[in-house]
Amino acid sequence: MPLVRISIPKGLSADIKSNISKSVHSALMQEFHIPADDYFHVIEEINKENLIYPESYLGIDHTSSMIFVQITAAQGRTFEQKKALYLQIALNISTSTAIKKEDILIVLLENNRENWSFGNGEVQHFTHI
Amino acid sequence: MPLVRISIPKGLSADIKSNISKSVHSALMQEFHIPADDYFHVIEEINKENLIYPESYLGIDHTSSMIFVQITAAQGRTFEQKKALYLQIALNISTSTAIKKEDILIVLLENNRENWSFGNGEVQHFTHI
Amino acid sequence: MPLVRISIPKGLSADIKSNISKSVHSALMQEFHIPADDYFHVIEEINKENLIYPESYLGIDHTSSMIFVQITAAQGRTFEQKKALYLQIALNISTSTAIKKEDILIVLLENNRENWSFGNGEVQHFTHI
Numbered sequence: 195m196p197l198v199r200i201s202i203p204k205g206l207s208a209d210i211k212s213n214i215s216k217s218v219h220s221a222l223m224q225e226f227h228i229p230a231d232d233y234f235h236v237i238e239e240i241n242k243e244n245l246i247y248p249e250s251y252l253g254i255d256h257t258s259s260m261i262f263v264q265i266t267a268a269q270g271r272t273f274e275q276k277k278a279l280y281l282q283i284a285l286n287i288s289t290s291t292a293i294k295k296e297d298i299l300i301v302l303l304e305n306n307r308e309n310w311s312f313g314n315g316e317v318q319h320f321t322h323i
Numbered sequence: 324m325p326l327v328r329i330s331i332p333k334g335l336s337a338d339i340k341s342n343i344s345k346s347v348h349s350a351l352m353q354e355f356h357i358p359a360d361d362y363f364h365v366i367e368e369i370n371k372e373n374l375i376y377p378e379s380y381l382g383i384d385h386t387s388s389m390i391f392v393q394i395t396a397a398q399g400r401t402f403e404q405k406k407a408l409y410l411q412i413a414l415n416i417s418t419s420t421a422i423k424k425e426d427i428l429i430v431l432l433e434n435n436r437e438n439w440s441f442g443n444g445e446v447q448h449f450t451h452i
Numbered sequence: 453m454p455l456v457r458i459s460i461p462k463g464l465s466a467d468i469k470s471n472i473s474k475s476v477h478s479a480l481m482q483e484f485h486i487p488a489d490d491y492f493h494v495i496e497e498i499n500k501e502n503l504i505y506p507e508s509y510l511g512i513d514h515t516s517s518m519i520f521v522q523i524t525a526a527q528g529r530t531f532e533q534k535k536a537l538y539l540q541i542a543l544n545i546s547t548s549t550a551i552k553k554e555d556i557l558i559v560l561l562e563n564n565r566e567n568w569s570f571g572n573g574e575v576q577h578f579t580h581i
Contacts (some may be wrong), residue, residue, distance in 0.1 A: 214437075276575070309431035315412060395561065
């Protein structure tokens with residue numbers, strides 16, 4: 195069910211982009227229990243000067259290129275699941291790429307199941323997870 | 324009131340882009356009863372390798388280029404209205420372009436009327452539809 | 453806490469882009485009381501034909517290039533704060549650039565504090581503003 199938007203600086207290799215995307219997807223599978231084929235991502239490449247973030251915030255230094263991960267998903271996940279998801283995303287990305295876990299912003303937008311159509315103009319998810 | 328973001332693969336013609344956008348807008352007019360001049364869209368052209376989706380999900384095959392339609396609108400529409408909207412979007416796009424209705428993902432984000440300013444820094448919609 | 457997405461027509465100068473971004477940020481500092489280093493923006497440059505808006509809506513004419521400002525923030529701000537924010541954004545942008553206050557659409561998306569991770573895969577904001 196999630197739709198993921200990953201905003202990255204322009205110029206990352208195809209491998210790095212793929213690893214970032216797979217990192218988020220496998221974390222969603224593991225912690226939000228989405229199926230493997232529920233994989234809908236937009237990778238948005240932004241000119242570096244258009245991706246703005248502070249040198250440091252909340253004691254976390256941003257030393258290399260930050261990336262922003264926006265996840266839109268149906269509501270219903272617990273706080274524990276969300277915490278586990280963020281940790282897993284940061285772990286997956288920072289082990290499969292050179293991006294540091296300090297440099298990953300994650301934001302989750304939640305809506306209702308009836309707010310999704312995955313094709314044919316139909317509401318597939320209204321009655322089940 | 325809606326703000327629509329349409330994510331498409333790079334390379335579609337101006338006509339196709341226009342037909343997609345008009346398809347979504349006329350469906351919103353018909354089913355969400357927005358006025359004709361409430362027409363605010365961003366068409367985002369994404370390199371094909373950055374638009375990620377599965378070959379099949381929930382029994383729906385994705386055989387050609389998928390597009391993602393994200394609609395942000397004030398809450399208050401019924402489930403029936405939402406269902407009718409998705410169907411109409413899929414119908415309009417699949418009849419005015421070569422994009423198949425299987426290849427249209429739609430997600431609706433809802434907020435409050437007070438969360439909109441359509442110009443001048445004012446809240447135009449707080450007291451009425 | 454906010455993540456700001458500013459959609460603008462391609463071709464604005466670095467100075468104008470910077471002034472728009474700073475305008476939104478200083479308005480958020482002033483009216484939503486965010487700290488100076490809580491500054492996370494994506495500036496999205498869109499081909500002019502892909503940024504669609506009406507000539508006029510709700511009595512507001514769009515005479516030059518419109519821009520769309522989408523702010524995702526934790527819920528909890530009052531209607532008064534939101535109204536003040538929109539006014540301040542429009543004032544700041546229209547005084548620091550040639551963009552008219554009529555040509556600024558603002559939309560606010562709200563979520564929960566637990567829906568944010570600002571780095572390290574941790575939830576920094578759950579217990580405080």
